[in-house]
Amino acid sequence: MTFPFMEIVRMIEVPGGFFERLQSIALVIWIMALFTSTSLYQLLAVKIINDIFSPHQKVSWLSTAIVFISFIIAFLPENITELEKLGSSITYYGIGITFVPIGFGFLTVWMRKKTSPAMRSLD
Incomplete structure (x- = not known):
């Protein structure tokens, strides 16, 4: 099972038939949670690296570099x-x-x- 959370959501049924598929709602909530946590990690990485290497000046390109490196690392693996x-x-x-x-x-x-x-x- 690759994504157990989605498998569990697929099993849930709401009586009354108001929501046919809860997967789309769960996926939206899951993506929002992932986005907020990744944004926080990126912000902390920029803050920590900036405090360590240049504490007296603000480096404006550091956030872009971290996002670019994260983007490249995300596309390295080709399968699960x-x-x-x-x-x-x-x-x-x-x-x-x-x-x-x-x-x-x-x-x-x-x-x-x-x-x-x-x-x-x-x-």
Whole structure:
């Protein structure tokens, strides 16, 4: 089952026959939710990248570049299997990006506590 949400909506029947097909309504709501969440992710990406690389000036082309890169990445997979592979590789990359610096930070603090007598007095 590729899209379980749509399969569940397809099974729902409203008594009275007022709504014959709830799929179109559910699809509209689903697309609106996806659009708002993607817009928020894009806004946060622009804000974070702008704060990290140029905190004192506003970069006007950054939003366009992020949208273009996202657009290119969206057309890389040709079928659902490649899309799942791309999603899992991005997930592993994100986990690595998150936990490797945290591990290095803990390792650095541990090494500094072990070697520095001033840090031992703080314990």
